[in-house]
Structure formats: structure tokens, C-alpha cells
Amino acid sequence: MNIKHFTFLSSLVLYFITAILWILFDPYQVTFQFLFSVHILEWSFDFGIDGISLVFLFLTTFFMPFCFLFSWNTKSININMYYIAMLAMELLLICIFITLDLVIFYIFFEAILIPIFIMIGLQGLRARRIHAAYLLFFYTLVGSMFMLVAIISIYLHTGSTSIQVLWFSEFSTIRSNLLWLAFFFAFATKVPIYPFHIWLPEAHVEAPTEGSVILAGILLKLGTYGFLRILLPSFIESTIYFIPLVYLLASIAVIYTSLTTLRQIDIKRVIAYSSVSHMNLCILGLFSMNLLGVTGSILVMLGHGIVSAGLFFLIGMLYNRYKTKIIFYYSGIVQLMPLYSTALFLLTLGNISMPLTVNFTSEFLILCGLLEHSIYLLVFASIGIFLGTAYSMWLYNRLVFGTLKTTYIKYYKDMNRIETYLIIPFIIAMLLFGIYPKFLMDMFIPGVLNIII
Amino acid sequence: MYILTLILPLLSCVLPLILGRFIGRFYVGCSTTICILCTNILSYFIFYEVCLMHCPTFIDSIYWIDLLGFEVRYSFLYDSLCSVMLIVITTISLAAHLYSIEYMNSDPHQVRFMSYLSLFTFFMIILVSSNNLLQLFIGWEGVGICSYLLINFWYTRIQANQAAIKAMLVNKVSDLGLMIGFAIIVLIIGSLDFDILKTTIYSYNTIYSTETTIIAALLLLGAVGKSAQIGLHTWLPDAMEGPTPVSSLIHAATMVTAGVFLLVRCSFIFEYVPNVLLVTFLIGSLTSFFAASTGLFQNDLKKVIAYSTCSQLGYMFVGCSVSGYQIAMFHLSNHAFFKALLFLTAGYIIHACSSEQDMRKLGGLFKILPFAYTMIAIASISLIGIPFMSGFYSKDVILEYVYLYVNNNSSTSISYILLGLYWSALLSLIGTTLYSIKLIALTFLNQFNGYKHYITNLHYPSIIMVLPLFILSIYSIFIGYISKDMMIGIGTDFWGDSIFVLFNNTNIYSEFLPTYIKLTPFFYSMYFILLSTIIMHTSIGNKLIFNAKINTKNLYMFFNQKWYFDKLINEYIALPVFKFGYNITYKLLDKGIIETFGPYGIAKQLTKNAMFLNKFQSGLLYHYAGLVLIFVIIFITLLLLLK
16 A cells, blocks of 8 residues: 555545534534643643534545545656645644634644645746745735734733633724734635735646645635634624625625636636635625525535535646646537536536525525625625626636637547546535535534624 | 426436437437426326316425525425416427427437437426425526527537527526525515415515515516516527527527516516516517517528517517416417427428528428428418417407506506507517518528529428427417417416406406407508518519618618617627726736735835845945944934934
8 A cells, every 4th residue: 555545545534534523513502512622831722613614624624535536647756745735734724623722723824835835836837836826925924914913912911812712802992903904814815805816816827736626625715714713703893893894895806806707818717716706705795794694605615615626626637638728729628528528517507606506505695695784785796696607608618619629639538537536526515515505504503603693 | 296297307308418328319319208298298187187176286395495584495386377387398398309309310419409408398397386486596597507508509610609608698697686686585575485475575565665666676687588578688599509499499488488487476576566567568568579670681590480489578578567467378378389380390491401591592492391381371370360370369468458558557647658669569560470471481482592402402301300390280270269268268267376466457358348459460460461462472562662762771780680789788898898807907907006016016125125225235344434424423413402
């Protein structure tokens, strides 16, 4: 048994553990479950999961086996470093999602950058990757700087860095607003909210496929997880004070990034901008502070994770074969790669948010939640969804239909067994959670009620 | 039995996709047709049980969304409205399946085609049998996706791709209106079930209330997009890029009637908002006039029939707007049959004449394809509304209802506008007559204008293509008379609870209008048939038109280019959006301003500042001495000042 089998098996074991956690989870309990503490010297750090954490844990451990499966047959010199980076990332992500302590959260929030930097900076092949890695680092670090100051201020004020204590402590209005802004900058660069979004297309284009999958699937959700866990429950009055700011930035982003998508030439950039658009729609729902909106936004996170990860895998398959990601060279793929076209179609339907996929259920719930605040938000969100259909259909049509461009690509090969078996769970998950989302909603609704009440 | 109508089409969709390679095209064709045949028979049983025995059925199933207070279940409702639609959908789907076994015989992708047709039937059945609005929306978007797949069936053709994307996007605009309407309903009432909505909208609002008006207007927007009314109609003529069975199933009989179905299903909302009904009247009559006038100047066989569909859908909207939901449904079912017959016969002609679709290159087929001539003649005279065919019973009654509505509102300030809209509906009737005559004349009665190989390669289709046409022709002759009294007779209780009409909006007085009003359409159509025959077939008429000195080029181009709607949307809406998306959001903002104030700008500024500070470290002693001297002077000055 070599390292390939070992890493794949270990990621499967982790997924199995998450499944067991799901079964043993008690949806009727409102507090954190499976609590345990780690004592280092005189400090103790709490860990525990909630319904919301469970959804993100599921996402994390769901994607990892597929990442290892995708690179099963590639031979590269740095493969060991790549495995170490992926497994380290999985460890750090799991720790972030189960921690209930601000300091641990901050440490791992920063530490995630190291594996991603390794993957983008060393695995990629173009000179532009340095610029992309630099952008990624710059934005996250500057944001986290504010968060460090905020955490120190909270420790000095309350005497503890536990999240559960933070939820119930009181701050004066000005201090609360400043702390809110500090945390907001940290998470806003991760989400990404409007002015801080330019690292995302660069990072996605330069990253290898698995890096993009993890980036789009989970790392973007770190920002919204931070909102859910730290920002919204702790500083409720400040949140309500700053809601217009967030709505402004998110509404601009939803339409703006969808418009930019229509004119891109690189497939990954299209999906990256589409990720920005979906995550900003999620932010719109998150800050609506009612049950429908927040539930919808958590489901968007799940749905967007599944669909974007699947799409990045499919694009990675094309890249593995032809080493180009520019749309111009691809046309008429359906004639010689029908399985691939079917898979791409089903995942594109998810991007469009057709009913029976989880994306539709979630976006509809967000629309219902937004209405409480203003009807103009609904119009902006709807225009964003419309443009989403436009660029998804345009991309799909351009890649898959039409006549073959045999002057550029001469040999076509359909999906092999590994790739087919890799994509099928994504499609099944998207449809399953769309048709019967009650599996998930029963789990995290008590957690959501914690936040908004 | 009720859920089987859902499962059978789904099965017949999935089976060819999975096993098609192993079974082969003949057995795939047989199995899908047999599944749809079973669904058709089941729909007749459902009709018997639900409508004739007055026993509507509700089926409640698992939860879809279960939040605290907002619940959506998968539930089905089979009442008279649903069962009429089921009969229409399944009959025409059966005809299209049977027909395409032979029509698509030479196409290597026939298996995929049959499966997509069944998928479409499945989604349409979900649409009509749902008991809440969100499930209706599943069917709504599903048929949109299926129409994308089917218009795009010959996917190597650029025009087909463009038409499919156009259909998706225009439908999406209407879907957004619908979703916003649903969100408002959830906010106000808290549920999307029809049972709850029927009771609470009445008690929540009086007439002319704001929220109900907004909800109804958004639902109307949804219906306008799906039924290709004016403003969102641009996708329907281009959707003729798909194969002919697709046109007959989707764009004649089922998908475009989904908008009308939504209006009738939500009649309990629309009855309380006469403003929105007035807008419906406006849209419907303008559409019917617009489509009839454009169809008159088209040259493609299928496009004429497409505009005819658009025009008749306008009629159905007009019928709904005068609170005649029953007549709209009646016209829907009649129209479905003779329109499907028109499309399928057009396919018959196209298939026989080596895929020639341009009417100007056909002609003289009267003696060569007599069966096609018979079918087109039956369908056309039904469409025009010649007495005692199907179309007569529904079209003329719509005009009677409209006359009644205009008469009742003749003392209001908008009475002249209403009268104008009545005349626009009459003008569209004239247009219908004229383009039907034009179609028959150019294709059959003219001299032969085609190429020699059309005649030498003439291919008579077999019984498989003839049988659906024959069945549809029987329907289009007799269904009007058979179901007229059941659907729109005075005092009928056929519709039960499914259609709600306010007591003062009833239309029964149309029976007692003077006879000359009721015969107006008949006189108009007869007159114009006579006029067009004289002009086309007599030397006096020919000389009259030939010698008339009218510059027809601009007029012709205006109507042929669909009143320049396409050009308007392309040049003034779509192109600026694209330019904005690249020049402003990408170049100016993303790569320009944000990068300048972000990483690029900061990096450059830091480098500049670092280089500036670098100059102080020059390594020359007297520079350092000079700096020390300057700072000592400043320090001493500050000390003296502070003292």
C-alpha cells in the first residue's frame, strides 16, 4: 500500500467519522454537542459542534476523497508535498469548524493560507501565479490583522476568548461597532465582498484543480462561517446598524460580477466570478436576520460548494487533456464526449438554480427572507439570478454545442471510470438535497434560531 | 392511478437514456409511445372520475421545505382544470411521439429525442397537477429547460443554439417575476398552497388592494413570458429551429399554454384586481393583432404557424381578462388540437419535400400530397372559425364576451380604449383568415415553384405518420361541439371549485346579444376569404394589385422583421450590457481602480517611498553630517520655542 492509497483511505475514514457524527447528532438540542476541552498550561480551549458546523464538516470531508481520486493517475515529482498540503488543509479546516475559541479560530484561519500558498505558488505553471498567491496572502493578512486587534481587545475586556462567553458579553456601542468592523474586514475578504474580491479570480485561475475545488468549496465558506459563528450572534445591535452597508456592497457585487463574467475568456475565471456572485447572494440572505433568509444562505453555501466543486472538477478534466482553459479552443464537445456533456449540463442546471436542485430551494428562501427589508433587494437579487442563467447557459453552449474545432484539438476522449465515478456523487448530492432538504434543515435550524433570536 | 401519470413519462424518459444503446431505436420508439399511450388512457380515466363523477382528488406527500411556519409539501391536486389539461397534454404528446418515430427515422439521435419529449411531458404534468405554487414552478422551469434541450436538438447548427439561449433567457425574465411574486405571497400569507391561498386572499384584501395588485401583476409577468405575449414574445418564432414534433408539442399545445393555465389556476387572485385584468386585456389583444400582422408577411411555413399560435394565445389572454376563464380553457383545448394538426401536417409536407420549409419554394402540392391538403384544410377552417368546426365554438364566444365587457364599461373614461382593443381582436381575426389562406394558397393551390428533385425524391410517409394526423383531425372537427356545453354552457358545474369568478363578472348575458354581433366574426372571415380568392385567382384581382403604386418595401420589412423588436432588444439593451460588462466593470473597475487602490497601487507606492528613503543612505560622510546638522538646528529651535 503506497501513499496514494493511504491518503485516500484516511480521507474516507474522516468522511465516515463525519457520517457517524451526523447520525449521533441530536437535532433537538440547542446547545453545542460533543464538547471537549484541550488544556495547554493554564489555558483551556473548547471544541464542540453545532448543526451549522456539521454542514460545513460534511462539506469538508465530502470533497477531500474526490480531490485525492482526481489525481490518482498523474505522475508528478511533488506529489508527496501535494498530499501533505491537502491533508494539512483538511486538518486545519476541521479544527476551524469545531473550535469554540477565538484564538484557535484565528490561528487556524491564518494557518490555512500556508497550504493554499504552497498549492498555488508551487504547483502552478505560469508566471502569473506569483501575483495570484501574493494577492491571496495580502488580502487575507490585512483583514486578519484587524481581527487580531479585535481579539486582543475582547480578551482585555471580557477576560476570556471563548466564543460562548463572547455571545453573552456586552460592549458599549462604539466599541461594539469598531469590533464589528474589524471582524467584518477579516471575513469580508474571504467571502469575498465587493471591493475585496479581486484575489478570487486570480487565485482560481492559477490554482490546480484540487486547489480550486477546496478554495471554492470550503475556503470561501470560512468567511460566512465566521459571520455565522462570531459576528452575528455577538454584536447584534452593530449588525443591525451596519446592515445597509453590507447590503449595498453585496447587491453591487451580485450584479457587477455577473456582468463581468459575460466577457471572460478563461473558463475558470467564469466559474470564479460566478462563485463571487453566489457567495454575495448568500451574504444578502445571511444579513436578513430572519429564519428563511439565514436557512437559505446556509443552503446556498452547501449548494454552491457542491456545484462549483463539481464544475471545477469537470474543467480540470478538460485541462488535463488539452492544457488550455480558454473557451475559444473548445466547441462541439458533445459530439465526442457525451458523458461529460451530460455531467456538465446537470451541474450547470445547478448553477442556474433550476428547481429540484438545492440551489433553487436556497435562493428562493433567500428571496423570501429579503423581502422583509426592502423590495429593491429582491430586484437586485433577481437580476443577479437572471445574469447567472445568462453566463451559465452561454458558457455551456459555447463549450459543448456547435461544431468541432479540429484545427485546435484533434483527439477527444470521454470521461474515464475514475472521473465518472467522481462526478456522480456531486450530481446525486445536488439533486438529493434539492428534492428533500429536510435532512439538513432539521440539523441546523436550532443553530440558526440561536443566532437570530 | 394518479401518480402513475407522473411516473410513466419519467420512466419513458430515463429508459432510453440508460438502455437506449442496447435496445435500439425501434424498441425505444415503441416503448416510449406505449408509456405515453398508457398515460393518455389514464388521463381519460382521471377525466371520467374527476370531472364526470365530480370527485376531485388531493394527494399529500413528503415535505419539501419545513421551516417553523413556512411549509411546502409535495402535493398533487386533480380537479377539472387539471384533468382537461392532462387530456390535452397527453393526447398531443402521444401524437408527437408516434409521429416522430417516423419523422426522425433518419436522425442518429432519435433515441435522445424520444426521451426529451417524454421528459417534457413529465414536467408539464407536474405543472398542471401541483397543489402549490412552488411545485408548479418546478414544472415551469422544467419545461423551460426541456424546450432548451429540444430547440437545441440539432446542436451543431448555430441558429438553433442562438434560439435556444434566447428562449431560456426570455423565459427566465418571466420566471423572475414569478419568483418575486411567490416571495411576496410568502411574506403576506405565509404559505404557497392553493387551499390556503384560496381562502385567505379573499379575506385579506378587498378589491383594488395594493399587495394583491402587485402579486397579480408579477404572476401576469410570468404568464406573459411563458405564453410569448408582446414584450417577451421574441423567443417563439425563433424556437421553430427545433424539429417539427417539438414545435407541435411545445410551442402549440402545451408549454405556451402554461401561462394561460397559471392565469386560470390563480383566478381567485385575478378576480379581485380588475386593474391587472385590464392590463391583461391590453396585452392579449395587442399580441393577437401584432402576431397576426407579422405572420401575414412571413415566408417560412413553420413561422406562420408560430405567429398563429402567438395570436391565439393573445385570444386566450383576452378571454381570461373578461373573467371568461372557462372560455379561455375551452379555446386552449380546441386550439391545441388544431394547432398540433397544423404543425404536424407542416412536418409531413417538409418531410415529403426534402426538408423544404420556405412556402415560396413549394406549391402545387394539391394534387401531389392530397392527404396533407385535407389535413391543412381541416385545421385551417377550424382555426379561422368557420361555423360548426371546433374553432367556431370558442373564438366567436371570446369576441362575444369582449363585446359584453366593452358594453358594460362604455360609460367609463377608458371606453374608447376598450373599443379599440375589441377592434384589434377583430383585426387579428382578419389576419388569421388571411395568413391561413396564404399558407394554403402558396403551398397547395399555386403553381409548383420548387426544384425538380423535390418531385423525384418525393417520399410519402407511412401509416405511422398518418395516424396521429388523422386522430387530431377528428378531434379538431368534433371536440368543439362535444365539449362546448360541458365547458361554457349556462349553468354548467363542470369546473367545480377550480375556477373562481366574482358574481358580478359573469358572462352569461352573451347568449342574448343580438345576432348580428354574434355573427360579426363569421361575416368578416367570409368576406376576406372571398376577397383574397378574387385577388389571387382572378385576372381582375391580379391586375388591381399589380398596378397599385405603393412602395411596399418599408411596410414589408416592418412586419417581416417582427416590428423591429429583435433589433431593438439586441442593439439597445443587450449590446450596451456587454460593453458595460467588459469596459467598465472589468477594465475600469476590477483591473483599474480597485487594483490601483489595492495591491498594485500600494506596492508601487511603497517601492517609490522606499527608493526615496534609500537616497538618504548614500554612504557619503558629509551627507550624514549634513543631516545631523539639520536635525540639531530643528531640535534647538523647538526647545527654544517650547520654553
